[in-house]
Amino acid sequence: MTQLTLALTVLAGAAAVYAVLGVLGMQRARADREAAGLLVPADLDPYHAVAVAGRAADTHRPAAAQLLLDGSVEVDEQGRLFATGRGPLPGHPLPAAVLAVLAALARQGPHRTTGLGMLGADPGLAQDRDAFLAAEEAKHPRLARARSEDGIEVVAVLTAMALPACYLVPAVVLIRPFSLFGGSWAGQAALVVLLAVSVGVPLSRLFADRLWPDRREPFRAQCAAWPPHPAITALDRERLARLDHKPPPRPDEWTSGLDTPGAF
Structure with missing residues:
Protein backbone atom coordinates (compact mmCIF):
# COMPACT_ATOMS: atom_id res chain seq x y z
CA MET A 1 0.00 0.00 0.00
CA ALA A 16 -17.20 7.92 7.64
CA VAL A 17 -16.90 8.22 11.42
CA TYR A 18 -17.89 11.88 11.35
CA ALA A 19 -20.79 11.15 9.00
CA VAL A 20 -22.16 8.56 11.41
CA LEU A 21 -21.64 10.91 14.37
CA GLY A 22 -23.42 13.69 12.49
CA VAL A 23 -26.45 11.51 11.83
CA LEU A 24 -26.54 10.35 15.44
CA GLY A 25 -26.25 13.95 16.62
CA MET A 26 -29.17 15.08 14.45
CA GLN A 27 -31.34 12.20 15.65
CA ARG A 28 -30.51 12.95 19.27
CA ALA A 29 -31.17 16.69 18.80
CA ARG A 30 -34.58 15.96 17.29
CA ALA A 31 -35.47 13.61 20.15
CA ASP A 32 -34.32 16.22 22.72
CA ARG A 33 -36.43 18.92 21.09
CA GLU A 34 -39.50 16.70 21.07
CA ALA A 35 -39.03 15.71 24.71
CA ALA A 36 -38.38 19.30 25.79
CA GLY A 37 -41.48 20.49 23.92
CA LEU A 38 -43.64 18.14 25.99
CA LEU A 39 -42.20 19.41 29.28
CA VAL A 40 -44.48 21.70 31.33
CA PRO A 41 -43.78 23.51 34.64
CA ALA A 42 -45.83 20.97 36.58
CA ASP A 43 -43.39 18.23 35.54
CA LEU A 44 -40.42 19.72 37.43
CA ASP A 45 -39.81 20.94 40.94
CA PRO A 46 -39.64 24.77 40.70
CA TYR A 47 -36.10 24.84 42.08
CA HIS A 48 -35.02 22.11 39.69
CA ALA A 49 -36.46 24.13 36.81
CA VAL A 50 -34.38 27.14 37.90
CA ALA A 51 -31.23 25.00 37.88
CA VAL A 52 -32.00 23.55 34.45
CA ALA A 53 -32.60 27.05 33.04
CA GLY A 54 -29.28 28.33 34.41
CA ARG A 55 -26.86 27.14 37.06
CA ALA A 56 -27.25 25.11 40.22
CA ALA A 57 -26.29 28.16 42.31
CA ASP A 58 -29.22 30.09 40.81
CA THR A 59 -31.51 28.13 43.16
CA HIS A 60 -30.20 30.12 46.15
CA ARG A 61 -32.12 33.22 45.05
CA PRO A 62 -35.65 31.73 45.08
CA ALA A 63 -34.80 29.77 48.25
CA ALA A 64 -33.84 32.99 50.01
CA ALA A 65 -36.93 34.70 48.60
CA GLN A 66 -39.13 31.97 50.06
CA LEU A 67 -37.49 32.42 53.46
CA LEU A 68 -38.12 36.16 53.25
CA LEU A 69 -41.79 35.49 52.53
CA ASP A 70 -41.98 33.12 55.50
CA GLY A 71 -40.36 35.64 57.83
CA SER A 72 -37.52 33.25 58.66
CA VAL A 73 -34.95 35.59 57.11
CA GLU A 74 -34.59 39.34 56.68
CA VAL A 75 -32.41 41.35 54.32
CA ASP A 76 -31.05 44.81 55.09
CA GLU A 77 -30.51 47.70 52.71
CA GLN A 78 -26.98 46.49 51.99
CA GLY A 79 -28.20 43.09 50.83
CA ARG A 80 -27.08 41.21 53.94
CA LEU A 81 -29.18 38.21 54.92
CA PHE A 82 -29.71 37.15 58.52
CA ALA A 83 -31.94 34.61 60.24
CA THR A 84 -34.72 36.02 62.43
CA GLY A 85 -35.40 32.93 64.52
CA ARG A 86 -39.05 33.19 63.56
CA GLY A 87 -41.22 31.73 60.86
CA PRO A 88 -42.19 28.17 60.00
CA LEU A 89 -39.74 25.40 59.28
CA PRO A 90 -39.09 25.22 55.52
CA GLY A 91 -40.95 22.45 53.77
CA HIS A 92 -38.40 22.17 50.98
CA PRO A 93 -34.77 20.99 51.29
CA LEU A 94 -33.24 23.98 49.49
CA PRO A 95 -34.74 26.77 51.65
CA ALA A 96 -33.97 24.55 54.65
CA ALA A 97 -30.31 24.33 53.60
CA VAL A 98 -30.08 28.12 53.11
CA LEU A 99 -31.72 28.74 56.49
CA ALA A 100 -29.28 26.33 58.16
CA VAL A 101 -26.36 28.37 56.83
CA LEU A 102 -27.83 31.68 58.02
CA ALA A 103 -28.78 30.23 61.39
CA ALA A 104 -25.25 28.93 61.87
CA LEU A 105 -23.88 32.41 61.11
CA ALA A 106 -26.34 33.99 63.57
CA ARG A 107 -25.07 31.74 66.35
CA GLN A 108 -21.56 33.09 65.74
CA GLY A 109 -22.63 36.66 66.45
CA PRO A 110 -24.80 39.47 65.07
CA HIS A 111 -22.05 40.68 62.75
CA ARG A 112 -21.87 37.32 60.97
CA THR A 113 -24.09 37.91 57.94
CA THR A 114 -23.72 37.13 54.26
CA GLY A 115 -25.05 38.23 50.92
CA LEU A 116 -26.81 36.12 48.34
CA GLY A 117 -23.71 35.77 46.20
CA MET A 118 -21.65 34.29 49.05
CA LEU A 119 -24.09 31.53 49.97
CA GLY A 120 -22.54 29.21 47.40
CA ALA A 121 -19.23 29.34 49.24
CA ASP A 122 -20.69 27.18 52.02
CA PRO A 123 -19.75 23.53 51.30
CA GLY A 124 -22.68 22.15 53.28
CA LEU A 125 -25.19 24.14 51.25
CA ALA A 126 -23.53 23.11 47.98
CA GLN A 127 -23.60 19.46 49.04
CA ASP A 128 -27.29 19.54 50.03
CA ARG A 129 -28.20 21.43 46.87
CA ASP A 130 -26.35 19.06 44.58
CA ALA A 131 -27.86 16.02 46.32
CA PHE A 132 -31.35 17.41 45.84
CA LEU A 133 -30.76 18.24 42.17
CA ALA A 134 -29.25 14.80 41.53
CA ALA A 135 -32.35 13.17 43.02
CA GLU A 136 -34.58 15.32 40.82
CA GLU A 137 -32.53 14.53 37.71
CA ALA A 138 -32.99 10.81 38.45
CA LYS A 139 -36.75 11.29 38.13
CA HIS A 140 -36.34 12.54 34.56
CA PRO A 141 -33.90 10.24 32.71
CA ARG A 142 -34.37 11.93 29.34
CA LEU A 143 -33.54 15.34 30.76
CA ALA A 144 -30.57 13.91 32.67
CA ARG A 145 -29.15 12.33 29.52
CA ALA A 146 -29.55 15.57 27.60
CA ARG A 147 -27.58 17.44 30.27
CA SER A 148 -24.87 14.81 30.71
CA GLU A 149 -21.49 14.67 29.00
CA ASP A 150 -21.73 14.65 25.22
CA TRP A 212 -17.30 20.78 16.43
CA PRO A 213 -20.71 22.44 17.05
CA ASP A 214 -21.83 22.88 20.65
CA ARG A 215 -24.62 20.62 21.79
CA ARG A 216 -27.94 22.43 21.86
CA GLU A 217 -29.86 22.42 25.14
CA PRO A 218 -33.60 22.52 24.40
CA PHE A 219 -34.46 21.71 28.01
CA ARG A 220 -32.54 24.77 29.20
CA ALA A 221 -34.32 26.99 26.68
CA GLN A 222 -37.69 25.49 27.58
CA CYS A 223 -37.25 26.09 31.32
CA ALA A 224 -35.83 29.58 30.75
CA ALA A 225 -39.04 30.51 28.91
CA TRP A 226 -41.23 29.59 31.88
CA PRO A 227 -42.42 32.18 34.45
CA PRO A 228 -40.05 32.94 37.35
CA HIS A 229 -40.07 30.89 40.52
CA PRO A 230 -43.26 31.56 42.52
CA ALA A 231 -41.29 32.97 45.46
CA ILE A 232 -39.60 35.51 43.17
CA THR A 233 -42.97 36.56 41.78
CA ALA A 234 -44.55 36.87 45.23
CA LEU A 235 -41.74 38.87 46.84
CA ASP A 236 -42.17 42.65 46.84
CA ARG A 237 -39.87 44.76 44.70
CA GLU A 238 -38.06 46.43 47.59
CA ARG A 239 -36.93 43.21 49.23
CA LEU A 240 -36.16 41.65 45.87
CA ALA A 241 -33.90 44.60 45.03
CA ARG A 242 -32.20 44.26 48.42
CA LEU A 243 -31.76 40.53 47.87
CA ASP A 244 -30.02 41.15 44.53
CA HIS A 245 -27.78 43.87 45.97
CA LYS A 246 -24.16 42.85 46.52
CA PRO A 247 -23.23 43.94 50.05
CA PRO A 248 -19.88 45.65 50.65
CA PRO A 249 -17.45 44.03 53.11
CA ARG A 250 -17.96 45.05 56.71
CA PRO A 251 -15.04 46.87 58.41
CA ASP A 252 -14.76 44.11 61.02
CA GLU A 253 -14.39 41.57 58.19
CA TRP A 254 -11.46 43.30 56.48
CA THR A 255 -8.12 41.59 56.90
CA SER A 256 -4.64 42.55 55.82
CA GLY A 257 -1.08 41.59 56.48
CA LEU A 258 -0.85 44.32 59.16
CA ASP A 259 -3.35 42.68 61.51
CA THR A 260 -2.35 39.09 60.76
CA PRO A 261 -0.51 37.40 63.66
CA GLY A 262 3.05 36.64 62.72
CA ALA A 263 3.00 38.94 59.69
CA PHE A 264 6.36 40.44 60.76
Missing part, protein backbone atom coordinates in the same frame (compact mmCIF):
# COMPACT_ATOMS: atom_id res chain seq x y z
CA THR A 2 1.47 3.35 -1.02
CA GLN A 3 1.58 6.35 1.28
CA LEU A 4 -1.02 8.16 -0.83
CA THR A 5 -3.38 5.20 -0.67
CA LEU A 6 -2.91 4.94 3.09
CA ALA A 7 -3.53 8.66 3.56
CA LEU A 8 -6.72 8.53 1.50
CA THR A 9 -7.90 5.45 3.39
CA VAL A 10 -7.39 7.18 6.75
CA LEU A 11 -9.24 10.28 5.55
CA ALA A 12 -12.10 8.18 4.21
CA GLY A 13 -12.35 6.30 7.51
CA ALA A 14 -12.41 9.54 9.49
CA ALA A 15 -15.03 11.01 7.15
CA GLY A 151 -20.58 11.15 24.23
CA ILE A 152 -20.76 11.96 20.53
CA GLU A 153 -18.35 14.87 20.97
CA VAL A 154 -15.99 12.63 22.95
CA VAL A 155 -15.82 10.14 20.07
CA ALA A 156 -15.30 12.98 17.59
CA VAL A 157 -12.43 14.42 19.62
CA LEU A 158 -10.79 11.00 20.03
CA THR A 159 -11.04 10.50 16.27
CA ALA A 160 -9.27 13.82 15.72
CA MET A 161 -6.56 12.73 18.17
CA ALA A 162 -6.10 9.42 16.35
CA LEU A 163 -5.54 10.99 12.93
CA PRO A 164 -1.94 12.12 13.60
CA ALA A 165 -1.05 8.66 14.88
CA CYS A 166 -2.43 7.06 11.73
CA TYR A 167 -0.05 9.15 9.62
CA LEU A 168 2.90 8.87 11.97
CA VAL A 169 2.88 5.08 12.18
CA PRO A 170 3.86 4.50 8.53
CA ALA A 171 6.17 7.52 8.54
CA VAL A 172 8.14 6.42 11.60
CA VAL A 173 7.70 2.66 11.87
CA LEU A 174 7.55 1.57 8.24
CA ILE A 175 9.85 4.13 6.64
CA ARG A 176 11.94 4.48 9.84
CA PRO A 177 13.70 7.69 8.85
CA PHE A 178 15.00 8.28 12.38
CA SER A 179 17.63 6.38 14.29
CA LEU A 180 16.22 6.99 17.76
CA PHE A 181 17.52 4.37 20.22
CA GLY A 182 19.55 2.81 17.47
CA GLY A 183 16.51 2.37 15.24
CA SER A 184 14.94 -0.18 17.60
CA TRP A 185 11.22 -0.90 17.41
CA ALA A 186 10.79 0.30 21.00
CA GLY A 187 12.38 3.60 20.10
CA GLN A 188 10.22 4.00 17.03
CA ALA A 189 7.10 3.21 19.04
CA ALA A 190 8.09 5.75 21.69
CA LEU A 191 8.61 8.36 18.98
CA VAL A 192 5.18 7.64 17.50
CA VAL A 193 3.51 8.08 20.88
CA LEU A 194 5.43 11.28 21.62
CA LEU A 195 4.67 12.87 18.25
CA ALA A 196 1.04 11.69 18.26
CA VAL A 197 0.43 13.26 21.68
CA SER A 198 2.29 16.45 20.77
CA VAL A 199 0.22 16.91 17.62
CA GLY A 200 -3.03 15.15 18.54
CA VAL A 201 -3.80 16.92 21.82
CA PRO A 202 -3.61 20.50 20.43
CA LEU A 203 -5.44 19.39 17.29
CA SER A 204 -8.26 17.79 19.26
CA ARG A 205 -8.52 20.89 21.46
CA LEU A 206 -8.77 23.12 18.40
CA PHE A 207 -11.31 20.74 16.89
CA ALA A 208 -13.51 20.73 19.99
CA ASP A 209 -13.38 24.51 20.52
CA ARG A 210 -13.61 25.79 16.94
CA LEU A 211 -14.95 23.14 14.59
Whole structure:
Protein backbone atom coordinates (compact mmCIF):
# COMPACT_ATOMS: atom_id res chain seq x y z
CA MET A 1 0.00 0.00 0.00
CA THR A 2 1.47 3.35 -1.02
CA GLN A 3 1.58 6.35 1.28
CA LEU A 4 -1.02 8.16 -0.83
CA THR A 5 -3.38 5.20 -0.67
CA LEU A 6 -2.91 4.94 3.09
CA ALA A 7 -3.53 8.66 3.56
CA LEU A 8 -6.72 8.53 1.50
CA THR A 9 -7.90 5.45 3.39
CA VAL A 10 -7.39 7.18 6.75
CA LEU A 11 -9.24 10.28 5.55
CA ALA A 12 -12.10 8.18 4.21
CA GLY A 13 -12.35 6.30 7.51
CA ALA A 14 -12.41 9.54 9.49
CA ALA A 15 -15.03 11.01 7.15
CA ALA A 16 -17.20 7.92 7.64
CA VAL A 17 -16.90 8.22 11.42
CA TYR A 18 -17.89 11.88 11.35
CA ALA A 19 -20.79 11.15 9.00
CA VAL A 20 -22.16 8.56 11.41
CA LEU A 21 -21.64 10.91 14.37
CA GLY A 22 -23.42 13.69 12.49
CA VAL A 23 -26.45 11.51 11.83
CA LEU A 24 -26.54 10.35 15.44
CA GLY A 25 -26.25 13.95 16.62
CA MET A 26 -29.17 15.08 14.45
CA GLN A 27 -31.34 12.20 15.65
CA ARG A 28 -30.51 12.95 19.27
CA ALA A 29 -31.17 16.69 18.80
CA ARG A 30 -34.58 15.96 17.29
CA ALA A 31 -35.47 13.61 20.15
CA ASP A 32 -34.32 16.22 22.72
CA ARG A 33 -36.43 18.92 21.09
CA GLU A 34 -39.50 16.70 21.07
CA ALA A 35 -39.03 15.71 24.71
CA ALA A 36 -38.38 19.30 25.79
CA GLY A 37 -41.48 20.49 23.92
CA LEU A 38 -43.64 18.14 25.99
CA LEU A 39 -42.20 19.41 29.28
CA VAL A 40 -44.48 21.70 31.33
CA PRO A 41 -43.78 23.51 34.64
CA ALA A 42 -45.83 20.97 36.58
CA ASP A 43 -43.39 18.23 35.54
CA LEU A 44 -40.42 19.72 37.43
CA ASP A 45 -39.81 20.94 40.94
CA PRO A 46 -39.64 24.77 40.70
CA TYR A 47 -36.10 24.84 42.08
CA HIS A 48 -35.02 22.11 39.69
CA ALA A 49 -36.46 24.13 36.81
CA VAL A 50 -34.38 27.14 37.90
CA ALA A 51 -31.23 25.00 37.88
CA VAL A 52 -32.00 23.55 34.45
CA ALA A 53 -32.60 27.05 33.04
CA GLY A 54 -29.28 28.33 34.41
CA ARG A 55 -26.86 27.14 37.06
CA ALA A 56 -27.25 25.11 40.22
CA ALA A 57 -26.29 28.16 42.31
CA ASP A 58 -29.22 30.09 40.81
CA THR A 59 -31.51 28.13 43.16
CA HIS A 60 -30.20 30.12 46.15
CA ARG A 61 -32.12 33.22 45.05
CA PRO A 62 -35.65 31.73 45.08
CA ALA A 63 -34.80 29.77 48.25
CA ALA A 64 -33.84 32.99 50.01
CA ALA A 65 -36.93 34.70 48.60
CA GLN A 66 -39.13 31.97 50.06
CA LEU A 67 -37.49 32.42 53.46
CA LEU A 68 -38.12 36.16 53.25
CA LEU A 69 -41.79 35.49 52.53
CA ASP A 70 -41.98 33.12 55.50
CA GLY A 71 -40.36 35.64 57.83
CA SER A 72 -37.52 33.25 58.66
CA VAL A 73 -34.95 35.59 57.11
CA GLU A 74 -34.59 39.34 56.68
CA VAL A 75 -32.41 41.35 54.32
CA ASP A 76 -31.05 44.81 55.09
CA GLU A 77 -30.51 47.70 52.71
CA GLN A 78 -26.98 46.49 51.99
CA GLY A 79 -28.20 43.09 50.83
CA ARG A 80 -27.08 41.21 53.94
CA LEU A 81 -29.18 38.21 54.92
CA PHE A 82 -29.71 37.15 58.52
CA ALA A 83 -31.94 34.61 60.24
CA THR A 84 -34.72 36.02 62.43
CA GLY A 85 -35.40 32.93 64.52
CA ARG A 86 -39.05 33.19 63.56
CA GLY A 87 -41.22 31.73 60.86
CA PRO A 88 -42.19 28.17 60.00
CA LEU A 89 -39.74 25.40 59.28
CA PRO A 90 -39.09 25.22 55.52
CA GLY A 91 -40.95 22.45 53.77
CA HIS A 92 -38.40 22.17 50.98
CA PRO A 93 -34.77 20.99 51.29
CA LEU A 94 -33.24 23.98 49.49
CA PRO A 95 -34.74 26.77 51.65
CA ALA A 96 -33.97 24.55 54.65
CA ALA A 97 -30.31 24.33 53.60
CA VAL A 98 -30.08 28.12 53.11
CA LEU A 99 -31.72 28.74 56.49
CA ALA A 100 -29.28 26.33 58.16
CA VAL A 101 -26.36 28.37 56.83
CA LEU A 102 -27.83 31.68 58.02
CA ALA A 103 -28.78 30.23 61.39
CA ALA A 104 -25.25 28.93 61.87
CA LEU A 105 -23.88 32.41 61.11
CA ALA A 106 -26.34 33.99 63.57
CA ARG A 107 -25.07 31.74 66.35
CA GLN A 108 -21.56 33.09 65.74
CA GLY A 109 -22.63 36.66 66.45
CA PRO A 110 -24.80 39.47 65.07
CA HIS A 111 -22.05 40.68 62.75
CA ARG A 112 -21.87 37.32 60.97
CA THR A 113 -24.09 37.91 57.94
CA THR A 114 -23.72 37.13 54.26
CA GLY A 115 -25.05 38.23 50.92
CA LEU A 116 -26.81 36.12 48.34
CA GLY A 117 -23.71 35.77 46.20
CA MET A 118 -21.65 34.29 49.05
CA LEU A 119 -24.09 31.53 49.97
CA GLY A 120 -22.54 29.21 47.40
CA ALA A 121 -19.23 29.34 49.24
CA ASP A 122 -20.69 27.18 52.02
CA PRO A 123 -19.75 23.53 51.30
CA GLY A 124 -22.68 22.15 53.28
CA LEU A 125 -25.19 24.14 51.25
CA ALA A 126 -23.53 23.11 47.98
CA GLN A 127 -23.60 19.46 49.04
CA ASP A 128 -27.29 19.54 50.03
CA ARG A 129 -28.20 21.43 46.87
CA ASP A 130 -26.35 19.06 44.58
CA ALA A 131 -27.86 16.02 46.32
CA PHE A 132 -31.35 17.41 45.84
CA LEU A 133 -30.76 18.24 42.17
CA ALA A 134 -29.25 14.80 41.53
CA ALA A 135 -32.35 13.17 43.02
CA GLU A 136 -34.58 15.32 40.82
CA GLU A 137 -32.53 14.53 37.71
CA ALA A 138 -32.99 10.81 38.45
CA LYS A 139 -36.75 11.29 38.13
CA HIS A 140 -36.34 12.54 34.56
CA PRO A 141 -33.90 10.24 32.71
CA ARG A 142 -34.37 11.93 29.34
CA LEU A 143 -33.54 15.34 30.76
CA ALA A 144 -30.57 13.91 32.67
CA ARG A 145 -29.15 12.33 29.52
CA ALA A 146 -29.55 15.57 27.60
CA ARG A 147 -27.58 17.44 30.27
CA SER A 148 -24.87 14.81 30.71
CA GLU A 149 -21.49 14.67 29.00
CA ASP A 150 -21.73 14.65 25.22
CA GLY A 151 -20.58 11.15 24.23
CA ILE A 152 -20.76 11.96 20.53
CA GLU A 153 -18.35 14.87 20.97
CA VAL A 154 -15.99 12.63 22.95
CA VAL A 155 -15.82 10.14 20.07
CA ALA A 156 -15.30 12.98 17.59
CA VAL A 157 -12.43 14.42 19.62
CA LEU A 158 -10.79 11.00 20.03
CA THR A 159 -11.04 10.50 16.27
CA ALA A 160 -9.27 13.82 15.72
CA MET A 161 -6.56 12.73 18.17
CA ALA A 162 -6.10 9.42 16.35
CA LEU A 163 -5.54 10.99 12.93
CA PRO A 164 -1.94 12.12 13.60
CA ALA A 165 -1.05 8.66 14.88
CA CYS A 166 -2.43 7.06 11.73
CA TYR A 167 -0.05 9.15 9.62
CA LEU A 168 2.90 8.87 11.97
CA VAL A 169 2.88 5.08 12.18
CA PRO A 170 3.86 4.50 8.53
CA ALA A 171 6.17 7.52 8.54
CA VAL A 172 8.14 6.42 11.60
CA VAL A 173 7.70 2.66 11.87
CA LEU A 174 7.55 1.57 8.24
CA ILE A 175 9.85 4.13 6.64
CA ARG A 176 11.94 4.48 9.84
CA PRO A 177 13.70 7.69 8.85
CA PHE A 178 15.00 8.28 12.38
CA SER A 179 17.63 6.38 14.29
CA LEU A 180 16.22 6.99 17.76
CA PHE A 181 17.52 4.37 20.22
CA GLY A 182 19.55 2.81 17.47
CA GLY A 183 16.51 2.37 15.24
CA SER A 184 14.94 -0.18 17.60
CA TRP A 185 11.22 -0.90 17.41
CA ALA A 186 10.79 0.30 21.00
CA GLY A 187 12.38 3.60 20.10
CA GLN A 188 10.22 4.00 17.03
CA ALA A 189 7.10 3.21 19.04
CA ALA A 190 8.09 5.75 21.69
CA LEU A 191 8.61 8.36 18.98
CA VAL A 192 5.18 7.64 17.50
CA VAL A 193 3.51 8.08 20.88
CA LEU A 194 5.43 11.28 21.62
CA LEU A 195 4.67 12.87 18.25
CA ALA A 196 1.04 11.69 18.26
CA VAL A 197 0.43 13.26 21.68
CA SER A 198 2.29 16.45 20.77
CA VAL A 199 0.22 16.91 17.62
CA GLY A 200 -3.03 15.15 18.54
CA VAL A 201 -3.80 16.92 21.82
CA PRO A 202 -3.61 20.50 20.43
CA LEU A 203 -5.44 19.39 17.29
CA SER A 204 -8.26 17.79 19.26
CA ARG A 205 -8.52 20.89 21.46
CA LEU A 206 -8.77 23.12 18.40
CA PHE A 207 -11.31 20.74 16.89
CA ALA A 208 -13.51 20.73 19.99
CA ASP A 209 -13.38 24.51 20.52
CA ARG A 210 -13.61 25.79 16.94
CA LEU A 211 -14.95 23.14 14.59
CA TRP A 212 -17.30 20.78 16.43
CA PRO A 213 -20.71 22.44 17.05
CA ASP A 214 -21.83 22.88 20.65
CA ARG A 215 -24.62 20.62 21.79
CA ARG A 216 -27.94 22.43 21.86
CA GLU A 217 -29.86 22.42 25.14
CA PRO A 218 -33.60 22.52 24.40
CA PHE A 219 -34.46 21.71 28.01
CA ARG A 220 -32.54 24.77 29.20
CA ALA A 221 -34.32 26.99 26.68
CA GLN A 222 -37.69 25.49 27.58
CA CYS A 223 -37.25 26.09 31.32
CA ALA A 224 -35.83 29.58 30.75
CA ALA A 225 -39.04 30.51 28.91
CA TRP A 226 -41.23 29.59 31.88
CA PRO A 227 -42.42 32.18 34.45
CA PRO A 228 -40.05 32.94 37.35
CA HIS A 229 -40.07 30.89 40.52
CA PRO A 230 -43.26 31.56 42.52
CA ALA A 231 -41.29 32.97 45.46
CA ILE A 232 -39.60 35.51 43.17
CA THR A 233 -42.97 36.56 41.78
CA ALA A 234 -44.55 36.87 45.23
CA LEU A 235 -41.74 38.87 46.84
CA ASP A 236 -42.17 42.65 46.84
CA ARG A 237 -39.87 44.76 44.70
CA GLU A 238 -38.06 46.43 47.59
CA ARG A 239 -36.93 43.21 49.23
CA LEU A 240 -36.16 41.65 45.87
CA ALA A 241 -33.90 44.60 45.03
CA ARG A 242 -32.20 44.26 48.42
CA LEU A 243 -31.76 40.53 47.87
CA ASP A 244 -30.02 41.15 44.53
CA HIS A 245 -27.78 43.87 45.97
CA LYS A 246 -24.16 42.85 46.52
CA PRO A 247 -23.23 43.94 50.05
CA PRO A 248 -19.88 45.65 50.65
CA PRO A 249 -17.45 44.03 53.11
CA ARG A 250 -17.96 45.05 56.71
CA PRO A 251 -15.04 46.87 58.41
CA ASP A 252 -14.76 44.11 61.02
CA GLU A 253 -14.39 41.57 58.19
CA TRP A 254 -11.46 43.30 56.48
CA THR A 255 -8.12 41.59 56.90
CA SER A 256 -4.64 42.55 55.82
CA GLY A 257 -1.08 41.59 56.48
CA LEU A 258 -0.85 44.32 59.16
CA ASP A 259 -3.35 42.68 61.51
CA THR A 260 -2.35 39.09 60.76
CA PRO A 261 -0.51 37.40 63.66
CA GLY A 262 3.05 36.64 62.72
CA ALA A 263 3.00 38.94 59.69
CA PHE A 264 6.36 40.44 60.76
